[in-house]
Amino acid sequence: MKIQDVLLSDYGKASSIASPVNQLMTDFAVDFRDGCDINLGVGYVNERTIPHQQIQHACENVLAHPKKYRASLNYGGAQGSPNLIESLRRFYIENRIGGITEQILNNRDIIIGANGATSLLESITHLLPAGIVLTADPMYYIYCNDLGRKGFRVTAIPEDEEGLDAERLRAKLKMLGDEKAAIRFFYVVTVNNPTCTILSNTRKRELVDIVTRLSYEVGRKIPIFFDNAYSDLVHDSAVEPLASALCYDPLGIVYEIGTLSKILAPGLRIGYLIGSKGPFLNGIIQRTSDIGFSAPLINQEIASYLLDHGIEAQIQKVNTGYYQKAKQVKAWMTELLGDNVQECRGGSAGFYYYLTLVNVATDTTSDFFKFLTRTTRQEAVDGPPGSQHPKVIYIPGEHCVHSDGEMVEVGKRQFRISYGFEELPQIHTALKLMRSAIAYSHENSLGYHCT
Ligand SMILES: Cc1ncc(COP(=O)(O)O)c(C=O)c1O
Numbered sequence: 001m002k003i004q005d006v007l008l009s010d011y012g013k014a015s016s017i018a019s020p021v022n023q024l025m026t027d028f029a030v031d032f033r034d035g036c037d038i039n040l041g042v043g044y045v046n047e048r049t050i051p052h053q054q055i056q057h058a059c060e061n062v063l064a065h066p067k068k069y070r071a072s073l074n075y076g077g078a079q080g081s082p083n084l085i086e087s088l089r090r091f092y093i094e095n096r097i098g099g100i101t102e103q104i105l106n107n108r109d110i111i112i113g114a115n116g117a118t119s120l121l122e123s124i125t126h127l128l129p130a131g132i133v134l135t136a137d138p139m140y141y142i143y144c145n146d147l148g149r150k151g152f153r154v155t156a157i158p159e160d161e162e163g164l165d166a167e168r169l170r171a172k173l174k175m176l177g178d179e180k181a182a183i184r185f186f187y188v189v190t191v192n193n194p195t196c197t198i199l200s201n202t203r204k205r206e207l208v209d210i211v212t213r214l215s216y217e218v219g220r221k222i223p224i225f226f227d228n229a230y231s232d233l234v235h236d237s238a239v240e241p242l243a244s245a246l247c248y249d250p251l252g253i254v255y256e257i258g259t260l261s262k263i264l265a266p267g268l269r270i271g272y273l274i275g276s277k278g279p280f281l282n283g284i285i286q287r288t289s290d291i292g293f294s295a296p297l298i299n300q301e302i303a304s305y306l307l308d309h310g311i312e313a314q315i316q317k318v319n320t321g322y323y324q325k326a327k328q329v330k331a332w333m334t335e336l337l338g339d340n341v342q343e344c345r346g347g348s349a350g351f352y353y354y355l356t357l358v359n360v361a362t363d364t365t366s367d368f369f370k371f372l373t374r375t376t377r378q379e380a381v382d383g384p385p386g387s388q389h390p391k392v393i394y395i396p397g398e399h400c401v402h403s404d405g406e407m408v409e410v411g412k413r414q415f416r417i418s419y420g421f422e423e424l425p426q427i428h429t430a431l432k433l434m435r436s437a438i439a440y441s442h443e444n445s446l447g448y449h450c451t
Helices: 010-015 020-030 052-064 082-094 102-106 116-127 141-149 166-182 201-218 279-292 297-308 311-340 367-373 424-450
Strands: 108-112 132-137 153-160 183-189 224-227 254-259 271-276 341-346 352-357 414-418
Touching: 010 141, 020 141, 052 297, 082 102, 082 108, 082 297, 102 108, 108 279, 116 141, 116 224, 116 254, 116 271, 116 279, 132 141, 132 166, 141 153, 153 166, 166 183, 166 201, 183 201, 201 224, 271 279, 297 311, 311 341, 311 352, 311 424, 367 424
Parallel strands: 132 153, 132 183, 183 224, 224 254
Antiparallel strands: 108 271, 254 271, 341 352, 352 414
16 A cells, blocks of 8 residues: 655645755755865854853852752753843843843843743744744844744845834835734844844834834734844944843833853853743743753753853953954955945944845855855866865855845845854955955856857
8 A cells, every 4th residue: 555654734844845054054064174165154153252161160060069059950940940040130130231120120031941042932933823024134044934934924124234124114014004913023133143233222212112003003912022142242342232122112022032152152052031921921931841841951050150150251252252353354355355345244243244246146056156165067166076175155145035025136146154153264265265256257257248
């Protein structure tokens, strides 16, 4: 008898095919040559920013003090370690992060995700019914891809230099008309990934105001989630300190998502959510229990210890490193890519630059991409089989912009590079190769026009 394969749900079917970026990164990783190929595509932090010794010291201290850090190798509670929650409260209040006060936190809860900020973002998709999600374009493609597979309709509004464009958002809401009732939530990354555009305080307040009014209009609270993944990584002192949207949230619709991945270590998998107490937050706590009971308790206690012992100096150190790299990479981009760059975003926070090239396509079928991944099939360009020239990977803009949005065309000339993971000499080599890739694209398009 013919037997059919496992019956998959719609989500199962959509997830059985790797997302384009996952596929790209996997293909590149398969035959990655250490010391030769250069990965400007990954969102990994720089290894040297991870405080290995302090983490080891924190772990020893946690295990040595079972009275404070109770049963740290056992299961944890689903809201998160009380020690870690207290440490986060102290960290926010004592450092006045985003202007947050004790009073603001008193009406709200802090909850710890099962596996970083990612698990909290994912949990939202289980608690809110499918419908429209509004976000900025270019968008955080990893989460937006997940939303799409879960049946949400992502609507991306182009950003300007202050973040998601409020004027365009108003126009979009007007256009939606009765469909506004299908809006489920807003997702705004405060230092955007991929662009590292910083959402200005004025714009943030404006967005909360728009969503508050919209909530009254549809007669239901519409949550706005601010993803603060990179908000502790503002390394340019000219940027005004980022205010927390929790400071101007009369209706209790603002939720802020934070992570210790970028300032301590992604491997700890500690992300947290701050928002108004109520059924939604209770649902997230239950969801954390459902998917894994809690984040590993030992990691939570280590994070708590690190927050209580020298986190401020650690953040300073991380930012000094990224600041220097950002400056150097910018200088090299100007020198090597020069007039070929139409627009460059980033450089003040996080660790990405997002570039728009003049007249050079960057998508996976382009000459630029083929040159850098050594897939031109011309030995003179790629190098001999078995010892090809160095490859460089980046995230093509085509994967960062919404496929039905206004940025599709320009997205084909854009790309994200990370100055986080790779060290400066490798980034310099990669930029020189990018200059050659641009020249190769121009030669090819000239050849094409002549024939
Ligand atoms: C915008 C954004 N949100 C969330 C995350 C993931 O954070 P976590 O490591 O806590 O899951 C990332 C990671 O790169 C990110 O870029």
